[in-house]
Amino acid sequence: YYFLEHGLADNPKTQKWQHRLNSLQNIWADGCNLNRDMKSLITNSGLKIIDLKNYYMKRDPKIVGYMYEGIAVKPNLQGRT
Template identity: 30%
Template sequence: MASWYERTLLPKFLACACSGPQMMLQRARLVPRASGRVLELGVGMGLNLAFYDPSRVTSVIGVDPAPELRAMAVAAPRPEGLAVEVLPGRAEDLPFEASSFDSVVCTFTLCSVHSPERTLAEARRVLKPGGRLFYCEHGLAPDPGVARWQRRIEPVWKRLAGGCRLTRPVLPLLEGAGFSTREAESAYLPKVPRFAGWNVRGEAQA
């Protein structure tokens, strides 16, 4: 059962942390590229929904384990005509048939799932042949000094931020799951603390 903090304060904390101008800019650059039948892993508060292009997308199904966040996603703004369904579910164990989605969208989600390896394996499983994974994640910084601070801060940060890890190596995880990362773009987000600001964004095909 979720604690009082997880039910009441955590959604407010995540709303502030995940909807900053730089993070919303990354979403705006990535999400409109999705097409066809789309699965969004960790739909959370529905912050991506406003950026889908209804002329490219037939439907969006978002999954998230947290009922408080799903309720926010249901009420989140989205373009007129965009078909959206928000379902309970964990990214590591998706209740969908293999090869059933044209696109999978994963933004700021791999940091908080219990198993990023299992999550990415599931993303590959449900993608149709030729389907695309659109990802935007923060993770382990390449600079040793920043990485040291990430490891120091992570135990406290993880408790405050709903299990969010600062030190997951995004590109190695994607490559280990069999995804191509040739189109990856990575940089520190401006005006974001460096311990949480190393960002990797791209489009991958299994």
């Protein structure tokens, strides 16, 4: 599975603002969340992350622009061609 999600930043100051503004983001962006730790959510779903990049989008404020991009697989499918 390829994923590209915005979520909880790695900077504590940014995280603080993400938690503060999350309820407004839910209303403004049709249910999207700023403060989800996508790595943990994906791993806890039973998928295994085999590639992960985290970065801030260049043109967005840090509060909404922290991205999780990667590939996750079902553990029993890893290594199949």
